[in-house]
Amino acid sequence: MCGIVGYTGTQNAAPVLLEGLKKLEYRGYDSAGIAVLNDGRISISKVTGRIAGLAEKTEDGRLLPGVTGIGHTRWATHGAPTEPNAHPHTSNDGRFAVVHNGIIENYMELREELTRKGYHFESETDTEVVVHLVEMYYQDNLKQAVMRTAARLRGSYALGIICADEPEKIFAVREASPLILGVGIGENYFASDVTALVAHTRNAIYLEDGEFAELTPDSITVFDCTGHIIQKRVSRITWDIQAAEKGGYDHFMLKEIMEQPRAVKATMAPRIKGSEIVLDGVDIDLKQINKIMITACGSAYYAGCAAKYAIEKLCRVPVITELASELRYSDPLIDEHTLLIVLSQSGETADTIAAMRECQRRGAKTLAIVNVVGSTIAKIADWCLYTWAGPEIAVATTKGYTTQLTVLYLFALYAAKKVETVDDSTWRKLLSALKALPKQIQQALDMNPGISQLAKKYHSTCSMFFIGRNTDYAVALEGALKMKEISYIHAESYAAGELKHGTIALICEGQPVIALCCNDSVSEKTMSNIVEVKARGAEVLAVAFRDNARIVSLADDMLYIPKIDPLFSAAVEIVPLQILAYHVAKENGCDIDKPKNLAKSVTVE
Numbered sequence: 011m012c013g014i015v016g017y018t019g020t021q022n023a024a025p026v027l028l029e030g031l032k033k034l035e036y037r038g039y040d041s042a043g044i045a046v047l048n049d050g051r052i053s054i055s056k057v058t059g060r061i062a063g064l065a066e067k068t069e070d071g072r073l074l075p076g077v078t079g080i081g082h083t084r085w086a087t088h089g090a091p092t093e094p095n096a097h098p099h100t101s102n103d104g105r106f107a108v109v110h111n112g113i114i115e116n117y118m119e120l121r122e123e124l125t126r127k128g129y130h131f132e133s134e135t136d137t138e139v140v141v142h143l144v145e146m147y148y149q150d151n152l153k154q155a156v157m158r159t160a161a162r163l164r165g166s167y168a169l170g171i172i173c174a175d176e177p178e179k180i181f182a183v184r185e186a187s188p189l190i191l192g193v194g195i196g197e198n199y200f201a202s203d204v205t206a207l208v209a210h211t212r213n214a215i216y217l218e219d220g221e222f223a224e225l226t227p228d229s230i231t232v233f234d235c236t237g238h239i240i241q242k243r244v245s246r247i248t249w250d251i252q253a254a255e256k257g258g259y260d261h262f263m264l265k266e267i268m269e270q271p272r273a274v275k276a277t278m279a280p281r282i283k284g285s286e287i288v289l290d291g292v293d294i295d296l297k298q299i300n301k302i303m304i305t306a307c308g309s310a311y312y313a314g315c316a317a318k319y320a321i322e323k324l325c326r327v328p329v330i331t332e333l334a335s336e337l338r339y340s341d342p343l344i345d346e347h348t349l350l351i352v353l354s355q356s357g358e359t360a361d362t363i364a365a366m367r368e369c370q371r372r373g374a375k376t377l378a379i380v381n382v383v384g385s386t387i388a389k390i391a392d393w394c395l396y397t398w399a400g401p402e403i404a405v406a407t408t409k410g411y412t413t414q415l416t417v418l419y420l421f422a423l424y425a426a427k428k429v430e431t432v433d434d435s436t437w438r439k440l441l442s443a444l445k446a447l448p449k450q451i452q453q454a455l456d457m458n459p460g461i462s463q464l465a466k467k468y469h470s471t472c473s474m475f476f477i478g479r480n481t482d483y484a485v486a487l488e489g490a491l492k493m494k495e496i497s498y499i500h501a502e503s504y505a506a507g508e509l510k511h512g513t514i515a516l517i518c519e520g521q522p523v524i525a526l527c528c529n530d531s532v533s534e535k536t537m538s539n540i541v542e543v544k545a546r547g548a549e550v551l552a553v554a555f556r557d558n559a560r561i562v563s564l565a566d567d568m569l570y571i572p573k574i575d576p577l578f579s580a581a582v583e584i585v586p587l588q589i590l591a592y593h594v595a596k597e598n599g600c601d602i603d604k605p606k607n608l609a610k611s612v613t614v615e
């Protein structure tokens with residue numbers, strides 16, 4: 011998600027920054043910019059689109075002379091990908107410039123405070139508050155101003171800061187966003203990841219959360235958040251560039267699977283304020299809504315299928331899920347009392363856009379849940395809630411799906427409060443359950459080594475069944491899709507109770523069946539289905555809670571997930587299935603990040 015770079019030394023900074031930003035391109039971005047300090051003034055250049063455009067605009071950096079600078083590639087979150095929203099952002103007096111990775115969760119409060127104090131804002135970003143805070147706190151000491159600014163920020167941030175009055179200095183601040191310092195000779199660097207550093211140096215200092223650093227050409231000083239100097243170890247970067255882009259993982263898919271706790275937290279945390287859920291800009295008159303329709307394609311559709319249970323249970327309103335490619339031609343029963351929820355990672359899926367337009371034509375109100383800011387679906391919806399998953403590069407979605415679920419769960423709780431269908435104490439209990447998701451997803455991720463062993467057992471099959479009931483069935487749909495997409499193994503999801511109506515005829519000796527059994531209200535029933543398939547020779551891998559003692563005696567292999575309310579369990583339950591699909595595909599030598607015949611964004615019908 012975005013990238014930042016910084017340089018202070020004796021070379022012209024701009025070409026070094028441009029080259030560093032190029033190395034970060036793989037992270038995904040939609041605009042870019044650099045700021046260079048020269049002769050007591052800061053010059054800025056920004057573009058929407060590619061780094062190549064920025065290089066052209068600055069004549070490969072020659073138009074911005076100076077030996078100190080910061081740069082940024084932006085992947086839009088707060089505000090569309092426009093030049094004013096691109097970083098670096100500057101203070102009103104032009105003496106400070108800031109680049110930022112991450113999300114400032116309390117930016118709305120800070121923006122109001124700063125506006126009251128007379129600072130004016132040029133962008134819609136959360137970042138701009140940072141540069142005005144630095145200006146406000148600056149009293150001839152940038153270190154103090156940076157420290158006081160960081161103390162006001164909530165959220166995740168890797169910041170790069172320069173000041174016209176303190177030449178040759180760059181400050182780097184880290185809280186819950188990656189930031190690495192590159193140690194050179196007579197020149198120093200920072201960057202979001204090592205790919206931007208290795209061309210210059212393999213000596214690095216890894217900043218920890220709450221630390222910040224002052225870099226000059228000849229020194230790097232690291233401080234804790236109270237301003238005390240900390241001694242840091244210089245590490246040797248041994249990764250090759252390709253591995254570095256993937257954060258050390260073999261594939262983007264695995265990297266993105268592992269990012270889920272952070273992505274879910276980034277999506278959820280800013281929307282939970284104390285014991286309230288705040289969905290910015292959403293002012294749907296829910297009492298006028300008598301039907302919710304969810305539409306999407308692929309995994310986004312399955313996220314809708316899983317969340318349907320939570321919305322119906324909590325809000326007592328019928329929820330119909332419909333594939334966008336079907337909905338668009340189905341003459342749907344929709345009117346102005348229908349809320350259409352549209353899910354899309356890319357925001358550009360052609361079928362989803364067409365279904366949405368058709369429903370809008372019939373009077374439906376539309377709420378989009380989208381990852382890519384400024385995309386078509388985000389723009390044409392009446393309301394939009396962004397998932398803050400960061401760019402997803404692997405074709406098969408993982409963090410896109412879990413963050414969509416997160417927004418839908420937030421919406422279910424938010425709406426239940428509005429329409430008063432849940433009592434206060436249940437509501438609070440559910441909110442706590444929701445807040446625990448990032449930690450529980452992390453616990454599920456910790457099963458990775460065990461699952462890679464299981465993949466060795468299951469990878470050579472030519473077909474798999476995924477069974478479950480209720481919410482478990484919804485997870486089975488996505489689990490089977492993941493397996494198909496990347497391993498090319500035929501995988502069929504089935505409502506466990508339906509097996510006896512046909513599919514059970516296909517169960518024979520050694521047939522792998524993945525049984526999802528995490529919904530207590532139906533787990534006894536699913537276990538009966540496990541007995542039925544076992545009796546016909548199936549090899550059963552069950553996903554369940556540890557307190558389910560009986561299932562251990564039925565299944566051949568077990569994957570335990572942490573105990574969670576079934577209403578929200580899909581976001582955790584899917585994780586071992588994503589990992590299983592990944593390792594099965596890896597065992598089979600498949601092209602995991604770019605599976606054959608598939609595209610990340612399907613912009614044709």
Ligand code: G6P
Pocket residue numbers: 307308309310353354355356357358359362405406407608609610611612
């Ligand atoms: C493609 C992708 C899937 C995705 C689907 C919908 O098929 O490969 O991973 O779920 O499109 O995409 P969207 O961007 O609308 O979520």
